[in-house]
Amino acid sequence: MKLTLLATAALCLSPALASADAPSPSPVGTWEVALSGADQGTAYVTFEEDHDFTAYGLSRESLGLFTLSGTWTITESGQLAGSYTETINGGTVTGSLAGKVAKGKISGSITATNGKFTFKAKPETDTQNLTGAWTGIASIGKQRLPGLYQLTPSSLPHVYQIDGGGISPTSGSYSIHGTVLAGANGKVELVAFSMDAWGSAGFSSLTGTVSAKRKQNVLKGKQSNGSPVKIALTR
Structure with missing residues (x-):
């Protein structure tokens, strides 16, 4: 009887243990990002396995494409964190991001020298040919x-x-x-x-x-x- 109870308890605990040991979702890949807040626009962001990331996009306040590069990490609590330098309208700004990576989406906030933003991202997909x-x-x-x-x-x-x-x-x-x-x-x-x-x-x-x-x-x-x-x- 004791052996049966112990086996049952082990089966009940094993999913929790597996969940605790499961790796955090990874942002590696290219994402289409919708920006809102101090500015609005769209960007494509690529997270690399070496923890660098790059991006380019257009916003309401940009006079052309803006570009940025930075580094990212997943914190002990499983959150996405990073910092970057952006080139926009002939100048540079710096910022930091914090977010959550889930299956098929990323969301979070940005604090930068040109304002505060929120963002939502989904995996890059094919877009129509406008040529x-x-x-x-x-x-x-x-x-x-x-x-x-x-x-x-x-x-x-x-x-x-x-x-x-x-x-x-x-x-x-x-x-x-x-x-x-x-x-x-x-x-x-x-x-x-x-x-x-x-x-x-x-x-x-x-x-x-x-x-x-x-x-x-x-x-x-x-x-x-x-x-x-x-x-x-x-x-």
Whole structure:
């Protein structure tokens, strides 16, 4: 009888022991990260087995791609922790992150010299191919500016160069040049500089979802002067 009770107790304890000895989930791999807080945007982060990590992305406040590199570890309590240096808008910022790694997701917070952020990450997936010619109508106040844009893939996965232009009824021809970052489920981040026939420069940051199969895709955002802008795109 005693042997039976001991065997039963051992069976009851063994799952707990196995759970206690189980390794913490690892972040190794590439993740698509949604940023919110002091800034908003999308980034792709790669955690390496040697405990280094690198990332690139676009945000509402970046004038183009930002990049960062840092180191990570899993603490004794099983939490993800790390520190990094980021290059953004021609300058550098430093920050630290703390988060939780679970199966198929990472979430946490960031404290940096340019603000506080939260993030949610999911494993990198294939994104749609945006390469090719697109037509669009940009709406700035009451103005409607038709244009033609060409998207060309860059050397980085999910990143495209956008070039194009059109005709404005008030300032003549204009050109644009910028960067597009594609995310899962059609998510798109776009930042672009513009130049009109009079040499006046502008900057816009937009976001939304895009599908080449849709007749119209709308991205919304703001110009550098704070004015709202949206663009309807069709391929």
